[in-house]
Amino acid sequence: MPKTLRKARLHWMLLLLTLLACPPLQVSGQTPEQQDVIGLLRQLEAQYDIAFSYADEDLRDLRVTLAPGSTLPEILKELREQAQLRVEKLNDRYYTVSRSPLVDICARILDNFEESTIDGATVEVLGTEITTLSGPDGSFRLESVPRNATLRIRHLGFKTLFVSAGQLIRQEPCSSLLLPVRYQELEEVVVYKFLTSGLSRQADGSILMNTSEFGVLPGLTDPDVLQTIQALPGIKSVDETVSNINIRGGTNDQNLLLWDGIRMYQSGHFFGLISAFNPYLTEQVEIIKNGTSARYGDGLSGIISMHTHDAVERTYFGGAGANLLSGDAYGHIPVTDRLAIQVSGRRSVTDFLNTPTYSNFSDRAFQDTQVSGPGGQNTDRFLNRDEDFYFYDLSGKLLYDIDDRHKLRVSALNIENRLAYTEVLAADSTENHSRLDQSNLALGGKLSSEFSDSFSTEVSGYFTRYILDSFYATEASGQELSQANEVEESALKTRATFRFSDLLSWQYGYQFLVTGITNNSEVNQPPFLSRIKDVLYTHAAFTEWQYTGPGGRLDARAGVRLNYLNNPDDFSRFRLEPRLNLQYRPVPHLAVSLLGEMKNQATLQKVDLEQNFLGIEKRRWILADGQSLPLVTSRQASLGLHYDRGHWIAGLEGFYKDVDGINTDTQGFQNEYQFNGELGRYRVYGLEALLNYKSEAWSSWVSYSWNKNNYRFEALAPPEFPNNLDIRHTLSLGTNYTVGNLKVGVGVNYRTGRPFTEPQPPPDSVDNTVFPNRVNFADPNSSRLPEYFRADASAVYAFRLSAGLKASLGASVLNLTNRRNILNTYYRLNDQGEVEKVESLSLGLTPNISFRLQF
Structure with a gap:
């Protein structure tokens, strides 16, 4: 082989080895490739005979993506843009490279x-x-x-x-x-639309209402928290009020009503016909009938817990509206990224504007009822009456996120009802003057801390004061009667939650409450003065475990609450309250629930004489004394089956409840037992059923409840008889439809009559052997009122006035058929010693319209 050829081959082999040892800067093919910045700079130095000055720690781990065929200026541009580097040219050969600040x-x-x-x-x-x-x-x-x-x-x-x-x-x-998603206890929703949008069934069996998503219910144009829950099986009001809600046959005082964790002793305006809580800042409402968490005390029959909007939003929102009874406004005002204020207010127009809605509500609230004489003829007791009535409520909330793991909330609410009432008697044209003021002031705070993903605490406290103050004066006799009922309660509560895993958590805490109740009565002639004040100190410790099985098939919660109740003048007691809540899903879409609880309660409502508190608000709060008014205790268990798939929801639940330690004074008897003060119990068992069809536009439902509710008072004859709230059958049918901006709701409510006691037939209807004479009654609650039937309808149309302003116009009618429903009947002796029948009637046909603005 010639020497020249050998040299040429050697030259090409050395060139090939050099190329292999130094990979090319440009990526072969057309696909961009990420390159290490430090390695890239070294390649540029070798290829272009330049030098870069840089610190390795500034460029370590930085990579850029280059297109094939990139030139040196293009590469330097990508270093500036992609890696955010500062590349400065010192001269034709030297460059400096550093991180941009x-x-x-x-x-x-x-x-x-x-x-x-x-x-x-x-x-x-x-x-x-x-x-x-x-x-x-x-x-x-x-x-x-x-x-x-x-x-x-x-x-x-x-x-x-x-x-x-x-x-x-x-x-x-x-x-x-x-x-990462934040998982919280009891947030799993099993039913996403229940009767109407915004109602859902939780994993623990409780019902959650989300008012921001609320649909329309028959008879309501504006959401009303306490009216809405009466559409649920097992919850009703025998007198159509929100201040007398009966859960599974229990009395109103056996419900625990909470607003932002503060106990409320007043719930309604217009003496119970309207809810006192603004629904537009009340974000969620939780309704619990059984299987209560151990952190709750009281509430033998159920718990209604309302929560206002709790997040610090970065934008303003609010609204205002008016209907034929009142006007209201509310707003959320961000101050900083971590601080916001919420305010709301509502006032009635009833003292200066007489509307058809107000007239019907007034007749319902202030009716002296229809009075029938012994022959059945109607009698008019009054020539004239005049009432000056108004109500208002104000609320405020301070929301402060101290940091991402600590949040402070302070809430305040004031509810007021004020009435001045004058009546002119038909008999002698004399006047009776009355005044009644009812209020509830509440103030509370809560500090929530999340120390880690597994450990969190909550410290809260509140003060609440309820006052019912009345004055009654008769012109004919010159007699004046003053009465007052006052409740003051202070509480400090702590709670800690430790999450061992996504499946297992432990909750424990301590609570201290001081409850003072005062009752005053004063008469000028004959002179009489009574002032009774009782104070109860409650210490409570609780612990509770919650377990969620793999795949979410089992939700189990078990806990116990230990109460120490001390009334220094009367008694001290320890009470242990176990709680159990099991939800098991044997197959998807089907859940079996087993719930049980034991509870005790020391705050009660005494139903006073018919003439007290003007005959309008007859209940006063009292405290158990351990003797004539013992602690009331309850045991409850329920078993249910719940199905949710596609458009259908179905549920069937049976329950048994035993409540012991009740007094006839707290049950509202209007026969010979209303003054006895006997002790006894009631037992109620029943079935609750629901069938609901739901789609994007429709929601139609049928709910049914059957109850058997009996008293047992050993000292009375007979000892066992139907409960005053024994409503055997309750049926509710309804549908709501949404098309575009229009929502329409129509519904029917039916129930069998409640029990009452009639007098003995004449001539034995009056007992003349005693003084004063009295009515001779038949067996207690041996008669029943006629069936109750009411049809309601609503329609709401929403539209947009501008990009940031929405409006809605609503109309509703209660009791479409104008049916005369008798809510209550009792008997008394008139001034002539004759038996007269007194009937309380429901609302007649009652229209209402509303207009609202939201931004």
């Missing part, structure tokens, strides 16, 4: 469960005023952000995420951030 960043926020985009997440650059929100696709972009800054990303329902700005240096595509 400010960078442009971008990212896309997804949830870590289904990796769906999160719209409206708050992105904050800590230590600066830079902030933004993620868009509809979950993405955000920020410019000139300090490279070493930390970003905080938050969204309701998710855990807060902290990330370094340097990790999000802008590149295409932007980085993806997975926001």
